[in-house]
Amino acid sequence: MKKSLVFFLTLSFILISVGCKKATESKKVSMDSTAAKRGYAMGYNFGKNIKDLSADIDKEALIKGIKDALEGNKPMLNDKEVQQVLSSFQKELIQKDMEKRKAAGDANLAEEKNFLEKNKKRPEVKTTPSGLQYEVIKEGTGPHPKPTDTVIVHYRGTFLDGKEFDSSYKRNQPAKFQLNKVIPGWVEGLQLMRVGAKYKFYIPSKLAYGERGAGNVIGPNKLLVFEVELLGIENNKK
Secondary structure (H helix, E strand, O other), X not given: OHHHHHHHHHHHHHHHHHHOHHHHHHOOOOOOOHHXXXXXXXXXXXXXXXXXXXXXXXXXXXXXXXXXXXXXXXXXXXXXXXXXXXXXXXXXXXXXXXXXXXXXXXXXXXXXXXXXXXXXXXXXXXXXXXXXXXXXXXXXXXXXXXXXXXXXXXXXXXXXXXXEEEEHHHHOOOEEEEHHHOOHHHHHHHHOXXXXXXXXXXXXXXXXXHHHOEOOOEOOOOOEEEEEEXXXXXXXXX
């Protein structure tokens, strides 16, 4: 239900933005009022969100639909027909998105397999039975954390191309979390470390976010690279 609501709201803004195109071309928009700023901000935000949406839509029919609704004219499609068209459109977009994600996921898996096969041959890289790969940048002298412990870490996360997607260093604030509440690659990897150590992890997608990915940041079947410093451990008493 929530996804359907988001879809129809988005579709409505698509229609409004396209339908008002002629009006904005003939009338210069000024940002000298709160109402204008609100309208522009909403339109720009939704425009960014739907930028990649591609669909076969007749613009003249679209504009006609908007005018009929705003002016109270008799609609050319009844309510049932409107719902059927929008439902079919929604299914089409979902199918296209699924196909796109599958293609991206397959490509990411192929890239991951190729990288890990080469990476494990480097003498400084160790591979665990689960497939996690890591290298020691600096060893620590403190204790190892247990899964139920809360750990304090600094980290930097990147993709294979070096693009950074997260960093506690940039926030200038170490992360603190219960170890068994994060992805399997972290749970396994941090238990190998002692307090004071710094490791680099190469986490296969099956030990990260898998086919689902994570939001719009981490795609399906994406291998993740983390540099992690274990700064401290807090023992959680049950």
